[in-house]
Amino acid sequence: MAFAELDPACFQFPGHNRGKAAPAMLSQLIGPDVFTYDLAPIPRIGNLSSSKGPLSDAQKLAAELFGSSETWFLVGGASCGVMASIMATCSPGDFLVLPRNAHISATHAMVLSGAIPKYITPEYSSLWDVAGGVNPSQVETAIEELKEAGKRAAAVFITSPTYQGICCRIDEITNLCHSHGLPVIVDEAHGAHFKFHPRLPMTALEQGADLVVQSTHKVLSSLSQSSMLHMSGHRVDRERVRRCLEALQSTSSSYLLLASLDAARAQLSENPGAILGKAMEMADLARL
Known part of the structure; x- marks a missing residue:
């Protein structure tokens, strides 16, 4: 906002020149003010690869709120986080244990990483x-079947909650996997709100998962396409995750999407009970 208020002469992208050259139809649809904040990467704000600056500070605040050791903002949706997580834990020829109903981004990640699937048929x-x-016994069976074949899993990927809202026993699965020295990745795209109401399930981070992907735009209030990737502990190489994200994300990430993630974090920091409490009341009413 501070930079936009300077009203500088622009000799850089984006080509709409702060809205002056924006298509009239688009300007009428979203309003002229939006273009003022659609800025090219600015050193004083930073980009997704920066280790200092407001953007880095925003990610640290998100990590504190969501309970991770590190949080990365995503502008390619949860799909980007899923792909980076698998690519950071699996090398060519490694086996990934995952359910058959995993999101298609997990399949794309295996193509890019060269990982081989060890599928579990979900309940x-x-x-x-x-x-x-999937239940813990299914995960254990998959790990043991690989061992019997002289193979070893590199990571376990779990979807919880599913699109229909079904949650797995993540704590039991993470304890099992960690006993085998395996990191656990959880696609928690539809569970970004879990931490912010006592009646909701525990988050995957709270249950010991190593990498957790959340679609902040799905149930929380950031703009579509904006999401977060959270890391906990030291089982996964942090630098490898960072490099995978750098390979997958744009070097011209939208400040509008990034700002919406920080705004959603700030909104939840202020009064999460009031935000989700009303929604819970409405859900109870709908069940009657």
């Missing part, structure tokens, strides 16, 4: 006619 709910999560 099926005949009551709801949906595929659910």
